[in-house]
Amino acid sequence: MTRTLLxxxxxxIAAHILDALLKxxxxxxxTVRSQEKAEQIKTSHPGVSKENLDFVIVADISAPHAFERVVVSDPPFEAVIHTASPFHLRAQDVKKDLLDPAINGTVGLIKAVKNNAPSVKRVMVTSSGAAIMGFSxxxxxxxxxxxxxxxxWEEAxxxxxxxxxxxxxxxxxxxWDFVEKExxxxxxxxxxxxxVYGPIVHHIKNLDGLNTSNERIRDIAFGKAKDSCPFTGVFLWVDVRDLALAHVLAIEIPEAAGQRFCVSPGQYSNKDxxxxxxxxxxxxxxxxxTGDALKxxxxxxxxxxxxxxxxxxxxxxxxxxPLKECIVDTVNSLNPFVNKGEGR
Incomplete structure (x- = not known):
């Protein structure tokens, strides 16, 4: 058993990682942004003891010293999995809403681990294919x-x-720069x-609160894309459950230390x-x-x-x-909201 900060x-994604860690x-x-979110996660894991699942509130991951006390635990942490980073396309101030939380949150966390958590052996960073793929x-x-x-930065x-x-x-x-220098x-x-696609296991009030990638499946499945199938954009995918398992295996397997991992079974399209x-x-x-609307x-x-x-x-x-298993399971996880008349 590894004591892990998530x-x-x-x-x-993190909700699936949490499932995989506990299993x-x-x-x-x-970490969660509020006590309400902690209670929602507790409800999803009935019977799991406080020793095996606990919470700490971090309202703003980009705030200075946000993680200084968070990384201290009894028993002490041996691994950290950092998934907290915003992904939505509705930002009004992209520096404040997207860039600062991602950069400052990551740097602040690994600094806190270095300064306050000597027992940690592995820090996992949930990055993205976007950090690898430049389309030139x-x-x-x-x-x-x-x-x-x-x-x-200008493009960003x-x-x-x-x-x-x-x-x-x-x-x-x-x-990576921090590791090299420090x-x-x-x-x-x-x-x-x-x-990243796959069934939802985290709490949402309705389908308007769905994560950005699964919005595509929602719109296709429930009629919003009938007249024109959305352009695929990035023709590579992964099931969130496989992604979650990859995170957990990467803290378990010694050979994963210091590595980057392209995680995807391959190509797909929205037509698929x-x-x-x-x-x-x-x-x-x-x-x-159908027909030309699929093109x-x-x-x-x-x-x-x-x-x-x-x-x-x-x-x-x-x-x-396979893609079909992912899509079928995702639609089934969304159906309860549609049956209640929500999110259409």
Missing amino acids: TGGSGF RGHSVVT KPQTYTFTEADWNNMT TSNPLNAYRASKVFSEKAA KPHFSVTSINPPM IVECIRESFSELRGGLP PGDFPPTGWYGYDNTKSKEVLGISYR
Whole structure:
């Protein structure tokens, strides 16, 4: 059993990581932004003792010294998994809402671990394929863990999407730079997923509060995309449950120390999502795009980039779920909200 600090435990990805940690016998303290969110997580894990699941409130991860006391625990932490970072495209001030929390939160956390948590051996950073994939390369290129997206600050502050992508680049680079310069007592590992889909297990009030990536499945499944399938954009994906397991394996497996991991089973398109839903949910077929309305969501004629997942399979031993299983399970997790007339 490893005593683990998990940041941002109420989020889409973090909720699955928490499930995986508990199922594999780890003891967890997770940060949340409010007591209300702590109570919601407790409700999702009835019967789990305070010794195995506890909470600490961090209202603002970008605040100076936000994690100084958080990283101190009895029994002491041996691992930290840092997932807390904003991902939404509605930011009014991209520096304040996206860039600062990602960069300052990551740097503040690893500084706090170095200064106050000598027992920690591994810090896991939830990064992104956005920190690897820079789209200036030809679309026949296959990205690996050696690649970096070389976005500039000017590009980062030009719009919310660029700001999100840059926030993952800058925050992950800051973590690696810290390790190189400060030589801390712990190793850093990063997990770099592309588009993340999968069933929701975290608390949401309705489908308007859905995480950004799953909004795409919601809109396709429940008729909002009938007239035009959304453009896919990033034609690489991963199931959130496989991503969560990758995080936990990366704190368990010694060889994962100091590594980056491309985590994805490969390519997909929004047209593929449509077909998965069409095959599995007869009651939803009337709201799905057909014919020319499908074309925007298909692969580009020139093909798209590859993403080398060899290391994730060989070092972590990940076996990836197929797209259809992911989409079916996701739609089933959203159906209760639709049945209540919410989120349409």
